[in-house]
Amino acid sequence: MSEQVTNSEQGLTVSALAALLTDTLQAAFPTTVTLDAEIANFKAYPSGHWYFSLTDGQASLSAVMFKGNNRLVRLVARDGLAVRTACEINFYPPNGKLQLIVKKMVEAGLGDQKAKLDALRAKLIAEGLTDPQRKRPLPRMPASIGLITSAKGAVIQDMLTVLNRRWPIAEIRLYSAAVQGEQAAVELNTALQRAITERRCDVLIIGRGGGSSEDFSAFNDETLCRTIAAAPIPIVSAVGHETDTGLTDLVADARAATPSQAAELVSPDRREIQARVHSLTGRLISRAETQIALAEQRLELNLQRLSQRIEHLTRNHRDRLVQLQTRLVAPTQYIAIKRADLSHLAAQLEARITQQLDRQRNQLQRLAGQLDVLSPLATLGRGYGILLKTETSGDRTIGSITDVAEQAEIEIRLKDGRLNATISQIQQEP
Numbered sequence: 067m068s069e070q071v072t073n074s075e076q077g078l079t080v081s082a083l084a085a086l087l088t089d090t091l092q093a094a095f096p097t098t099v100t101l102d103a104e105i106a107n108f109k110a111y112p113s114g115h116w117y118f119s120l121t122d123g124q125a126s127l128s129a130v131m132f133k134g135n136n137r138l139v140r141l142v143a144r145d146g147l148a149v150r151t152a153c154e155i156n157f158y159p160p161n162g163k164l165q166l167i168v169k170k171m172v173e174a175g176l177g178d179q180k181a182k183l184d185a186l187r188a189k190l191i192a193e194g195l196t197d198p199q200r201k202r203p204l205p206r207m208p209a210s211i212g213l214i215t216s217a218k219g220a221v222i223q224d225m226l227t228v229l230n231r232r233w234p235i236a237e238i239r240l241y242s243a244a245v246q247g248e249q250a251a252v253e254l255n256t257a258l259q260r261a262i263t264e265r266r267c268d269v270l271i272i273g274r275g276g277g278s279s280e281d282f283s284a285f286n287d288e289t290l291c292r293t294i295a296a297a298p299i300p301i302v303s304a305v306g307h308e309t310d311t312g313l314t315d316l317v318a319d320a321r322a323a324t325p326s327q328a329a330e331l332v333s334p335d336r337r338e339i340q341a342r343v344h345s346l347t348g349r350l351i352s353r354a355e356t357q358i359a360l361a362e363q364r365l366e367l368n369l370q371r372l373s374q375r376i377e378h379l380t381r382n383h384r385d386r387l388v389q390l391q392t393r394l395v396a397p398t399q400y401i402a403i404k405r406a407d408l409s410h411l412a413a414q415l416e417a418r419i420t421q422q423l424d425r426q427r428n429q430l431q432r433l434a435g436q437l438d439v440l441s442p443l444a445t446l447g448r449g450y451g452i453l454l455k456t457e458t459s460g461d462r463t464i465g466s467i468t469d470v471a472e473q474a475e476i477e478i479r480l481k482d483g484r485l486n487a488t489i490s491q492i493q494q495e496p
Contacts, residue, residue, distance in 0.1 A: 084159035091155050091164075098152040098169055104180065105147045116143060120151065120166060129153065129166040141173045146180025149173055183286055187313060190288075195295040201319040202300045204332055205268045207339075210237040211332055212267035212299075214257045215325065217242040221275045225329040231495070233333035239267055245274035250284035255293055262297050270297070271328045272314065273304030285312035294318050304328035337495075344465055354437045361433045365426045372422055379415060383408060452479040456486075467492050 078086075103120035110116055114133030119126045129151075131139075141147070152170040157163075190196055211229060215221055217240060229238060241261050243253035254272065261270055272294070274285070284290070285305045294301050295317040303318035304325040315321040322328035453464040454477045462477075464470055470489055478485040 081159065084157070084162065088157045088159065091157050095155045098154055101151050101153055101166070102174060103149065103151065105143060105149060106145055108143055108145050110143075116168075118143070120149075120153075127166050128163065129168050131168040131171065135169055136171075139171050141171070143171070146183075147173065183313075186286065186288055186291075187316070190291060190295075190313065190317060195291070196316045200295075204300050204302070204320060207334055208233075208236055208268035208332060210239060210267045212239045212241060212261045212270040214241045214243060214254060214261065214270060214272040215274055216245045219275065221273070221325045224326045225271065228326050228329035229333050232330065232335050234336065236333065244284075246277065246281045246284060251287035251290055254284055255287070255290045258290070258293050258297065262293075262299060265299070267299060269332045270299050270301045271304055271322075271325065271332060272301060272318070273322070273325045273328060275325065282312050285314045287313075290314060291317045302328045302331055341465070358433055358437060361430060365430065368422065368426060372419060376415060376419070379411070383411060451485075453477075454479060467494065 101120060103122055106119040106121050106126065108116065108118040114136070116131040116133075116136050118129055118131075120129050121127075136143075141149070143149075149171050151166075151168045153166040153168050156165050156167050158165060194200065211233075213222065213225055215225075222240065226238065229236065239261075241257035243257040244250040245254070258270070258272065261267055274281075282305055285303070291313050294303070294314055300319045302320045302322055303312070303314040304322040304327065305312040305315060320328075320331060322331055455462040455464060455470070456475045456477055464476065470476060470492070472489050472492055474489045476487050476489060478487055
């Protein structure tokens with residue numbers, strides 16, 4: 067028969083249970099306990115107290131050493147340092163946490179975890195996996211961006227916010243994996259392998275938010291580091307905050323201090339690109355108009371020269387004909403010969419005129435083709451539109467929401483006509 071809780075039973079208050087736990091700990095550990103451990107997450111506060119964790123790689127307990135005791139310590143406390151401590155075990159009821167109060171501390175040598183990490187770091191460097199020359203550049207305008215991180219928490223949302231603001235045209239693909247815990251390294255490596263096999267991303271971001279040094283252990287995994295180094299896709303490592311550096315940061319093609327910064331690294335700012343395209347379009351149109359005007363001037367000049375040449379040739383042949391007619395005994399024979407000469411010269415002249423006109427026509431067509439390529443009308447043909455103010459004087463271009471006001475009338479130019487519209491609402495991009 068299962069036990070049931072009824073209102074008639076006498077229940078403990080939380081304070082009573084906390085006091086019972088405190089008494090139990092004091093009874094079990096009446097004196098200080100000697101612990102051999104490794105320091106992690108060490109922080110020295112302005113008050114003079116030291117706050118840190120004591121770990122053996124399998125378990126971790128919070129610890130504090132007050133300034134009255136740490137002034138007697140003859141070592142430089144730091145993460146990874148193996149120490150022997152004399153501790154009191156304390157349970158603090160207000161926050162329900164167990165804490166070690168360290169009374170004494172002596173150095174016991176370099177911590178195993180720190181030593182292993184340093185050895186692996188040296189190994190990867192010796193093999194050239196951290197060499198800057200092997201790192202690939204990030205794509206300037208990625209069409210698809212892969213995120214290898216946990217699907218839960220604020221990190222993924224922060225990256226999506228940045229990417230949607232800066233480069234919303236990119237496809238975002240999430241390869242979910244645990245970022246801490248015993249299976250985190252395996253899951254991260256599996257997710258990375260899947261992204262590499264699919265080859266659907268132009269760049270990858272692998273990372274997580276801040277945490278303790280134990281939380282970052284998955285990003286120091288040798289297998290994961292080697293997979294990153296061998297990946298054919300550029301990878302950005304974004305582990306923790308500015309002061310946290312994992313081994314994946316060393317072998318990746320780029321390192322970001324935070325996941326949000328990684329999102330900025332892989333995404334161009336669409337507003338800057340739009341402004342540059344607008345500027346280049348104006349310059350191209352201006353240059354095309356200048357080239358067409360110069361070509362028209364050259365064509366007109368060549369036509370004038372050709373006309374003058376034709377007139378000159380005609381006048382010379384007329385004068386020679388008159389001179390020869392006065393000297394010929396048989397006018398009919400002279401006329402027949404000169405008619406043939408004149409026909410030949412006329413054919414040559416016509417061929418030259420045709421050749422010159424064809425050359426000028428081809429040049430004009432080539433310039434017209436260049437203008438068509440540079441013309442914004444070609445952009446309109448792909449489904450885009452141009453926004454213009456309805457004013458007849460001044461700059462009609464609309465390049466920003468600050469160029470118009472609500473209820474203002476505007477003109478939308480499309481490939482096959484114009485639309486008149488009124489601004490009902492203006493929204494500022496975040």
